[in-house]
Amino acid sequence: xxxxxxxxxTAHATGAVQRPSRGGAWLQVVAALLWLPQAAxxxxxxxxxxxxxxxxxxxxxxxxxxxxGLVRALVDAAGLRLAFTAARRYTQQLRQHALxxxxxxxxxxxxxxxxxxxxxxxxxxxxxxxxxxxRYTTARSKVVVVPxxxxxxxAWFSWVSALVLLVAAPLIxxxxxxxxxxxxxxxxxxxxxxxNLNQFLLxxxxxxxxxxxxxxxxxxxxxxxATAERLRSNTMAVLKxxxxxxxxxxxxxALGVALVAVxxxxxLLGQLPFGSWGGQLSLAxxxxxxLLAPAFFEPLRELSAVxxxxxxxxxxxxxxxxxxxxxxxxxxxxxxxxxAPAVHPDPNTPRGxxxxxxxxxxxxxxxxxxxxxxxxxxxxxxxxVALWGESGSGKSTVMALIAGLAAPxxxxxxxxxxxxxxxxxPTLRSRMAWVAQKPHLFATSxxxxxxxxxxxxxxxxxxxxxxxxLGDVLAQRGNAIIGDGGLGxxxxxxxxxxxxxxxxxxxxxxxxxxxxxxxxxxETAQFVRQGLLQLAAGGATLVVAxxxxxxAACMDRVLPIQKDGSSTLPFCDxxxxxxxxxx
Numbered sequence: 001x002x003x004x005x006x007x008x009x010t011a012h013a014t015g016a017v018q019r020p021s022r023g024g025a026w027l028q029v030v031a032a033l034l035w036l037p038q039a040a041x042x043x044x045x046x047x048x049x050x051x052x053x054x055x056x057x058x059x060x061x062x063x064x065x066x067x068x069g070l071v072r073a074l075v076d077a078a079g080l081r082l083a084f085t086a087a088r089r090y091t092q093q094l095r096q097h098a099l100x101x102x103x104x105x106x107x108x109x110x111x112x113x114x115x116x117x118x119x120x121x122x123x124x125x126x127x128x129x130x131x132x133x134x135r136y137t138t139a140r141s142k143v144v145v146v147p148x149x150x151x152x153x154x155a156w157f158s159w160v161s162a163l164v165l166l167v168a169a170p171l172i173x174x175x176x177x178x179x180x181x182x183x184x185x186x187x188x189x190x191x192x193x194x195x196n197l198n199q200f201l202l203x204x205x206x207x208x209x210x211x212x213x214x215x216x217x218x219x220x221x222x223x224x225x226a227t228a229e230r231l232r233s234n235t236m237a238v239l240k241x242x243x244x245x246x247x248x249x250x251x252x253x254a255l256g257v258a259l260v261a262v263x264x265x266x267x268l269l270g271q272l273p274f275g276s277w278g279g280q281l282s283l284a285x286x287x288x289x290x291l292l293a294p295a296f297f298e299p300l301r302e303l304s305a306v307x308x309x310x311x312x313x314x315x316x317x318x319x320x321x322x323x324x325x326x327x328x329x330x331x332x333x334x335x336x337x338x339x340a341p342a343v344h345p346d347p348n349t350p351r352g353x354x355x356x357x358x359x360x361x362x363x364x365x366x367x368x369x370x371x372x373x374x375x376x377x378x379x380x381x382x383x384x385v386a387l388w389g390e391s392g393s394g395k396s397t398v399m400a401l402i403a404g405l406a407a408p409x410x411x412x413x414x415x416x417x418x419x420x421x422x423x424x425x426p427t428l429r430s431r432m433a434w435v436a437q438k439p440h441l442f443a444t445s446x447x448x449x450x451x452x453x454x455x456x457x458x459x460x461x462x463x464x465x466x467x468x469x470l471g472d473v474l475a476q477r478g479n480a481i482i483g484d485g486g487l488g489x490x491x492x493x494x495x496x497x498x499x500x501x502x503x504x505x506x507x508x509x510x511x512x513x514x515x516x517x518x519x520x521x522x523e524t525a526q527f528v529r530q531g532l533l534q535l536a537a538g539g540a541t542l543v544v545a546x547x548x549x550x551x552a553a554c555m556d557r558v559l560p561i562q563k564d565g566s567s568t569l570p571f572c573d574x575x576x577x578x579x580x581x582x583x
Contacts, residue, residue: 020086025138027079032146032299034072036153039291041065047284079138087133095126098323106328106406109364113323120198121323125316132313135306142299150296157285158267160275161260165296168256193231200227253297260293328364331404332425351539352382353416353431353510355402360411362397371397375411377559384533384542386552389561395545398561399514402543404429415510433502433535435513439494445479446470450500460504468500468531492524499531511535513544517551529554 045061099122105112113121147169155162204211204220211220264286266272273280281289355377362372372394379385387395400406401413404425413420415428441449447461465474473493482489489497495516502511513532517525529551536542544551552558 018090020083020090020133022137022141024079024081024083024086024134025141027082028076028138029079029141029145031072031076031079032142033149034068034075035295036149036292038065038068038072039288039295041068043284043288043291046287047282050283080134083138084130084134087130090133091126091129094129094317094320095122098122098320101324104329106330107400109328109406111325111365114199115202117196117199118323119202120194121316121319124194124198125319128309128312128316129320131306131309132317136303136309136313139299139303139306143303146299147296150292154289154292154296156277157281158264158276158289160263160272161289161293164259164263165256165293168252168259169296169300193227193234197227197231200224250301253294253301256297257293261290264290328406330425331407331420332422332429351509352380352536352541353428354381354414355379355510355541355543356414357398357402358411358414360398360401360408360413362394362401362406362408362410370409372401372408375561379541379543379559382536382539382541383557384536384555385544386555386558387543387545387561388547388552388558391547393561395561396514399512399543399545403432403434403512431507431509433505433508433511433540435495435498435502435511435516435532437515437518439498439501441482441489441494441497443481445481446474446477446497447479449482449497450504452501454504456504456506460506464500464504467503467534468496469527470496470500492520492527495520495524495528496531499528499535502535508535509540511540511542513542513546515545515547517546517548525550 041061041064045058048058048061102113102118147165151162151165154165200223204224211217263272263275264281267275267281268283268286270280276285356379357375357377360372360375361370363370375394375398377385387398389395397406401408402415402420404420415424416431418424418428420428447465450461450464465471470493473489502508511532516528516532520528525548529548532542532544532551533554542555544555546552
């Protein structure tokens, strides 16, 4: 039975983030509606002055206007704060789930997003989700409510004015929708180009030394210029569409307000006596209608101003959700919410771990070719075993399966008598050490790269540095930062640092090494071989995948892997040594 194959349900469980509530948006809708009583106070004041009312009555009205304005400002500020807080929380949750999904995906997953694209989505594109939910959704709520309320108030006094507004209003969302479809496509293309540019820069910076050595600087510069030009062109396309949507809104809103103003003026002059209910409008009623006409288009104007936020926000949200697509997971990722406690082996138990693989199979994609097929192995505690096979036979994949970096599609794996499943994988991995052919080094100090955030004793760290012969490097660099990817260290020093990582693990009972001596000079390869044997000297089980006959000759046993990824019966020590000599 396979160990914890990933399912779509568990994969999508990480993305179950509720969208932000619209409480802040509705508070801002209430604030916008408070303009109606303010407009009524202004219209009444003008009408009262025209009729010769006392100034003290007008001052009272103005005080009421200021009081309503203060309440309106406070409600609007509270709604704005609530909307932005909810939108920011939602964005952070999407970021965390996407980052967690990326951390849980198996290193063997060929569909993993590139680091540059993932960094662009998480750091840059995700920030555009907050304006979408904080501003666009608020503007959309206002468009749904405020114009209808204003239209009803205007229609109460003048059906002609209401008819003018009713005719002008639908034309705006129709044209804005046509523009919006193009805006969304342009924003997605723009964000894709940003991700491509980030990935291009990351790749070229990592290979800067090789680019200079090969004399390819002019070619890379031309590629960078072409990529930047495509990004500039896409950025301008997005801005053109944003300006076009604003122009459409301003045209129709200006026409609507102008027509209402013309009608009201001629109506008060008696040239257009129709349009009101039962008689001519008073000056106060006419002023109220005129004050509400621009406010009718204000939500639409606000929606136009943040229309590009929708396109950019939706594109960014889709990009974040794409990072959460289901894929092969690390075994035990679901249960690895907290750091696994440090495991110290019981002195009464064997130092090494027993490894048993029963009919294990694996393929990188569902329905794809079986890279490992019917693999069987039984490795005793403290035994040193070499996995030997042609390139592409699946040696590295078998190592990854033993480490729990991916779940087998068939069969089962037992380590230390425990099944390698979600419940046991974090604890079992804490008792393993991994020595990679190309170790990943972080942008931190030498000791920081060895400890990897573990709370290790200084004496243990110094012993690990000494065992890996990194004393001279530590003396030269001290606490200086190592460049990302090991910039500043030679390949041999990077591998010795990996050996120091393994030596600094006090609970190590299983050492896994994947092609540790490949592409090394004879002196460095000999040191790595001695370092691996020293790691296993205390009784830890050692499994290496190698093409190095000298390293294979140091093992207790060689386990051949066929081209189809299956295992054969391990041959004896003498046969192994003979094979190593001939190879």
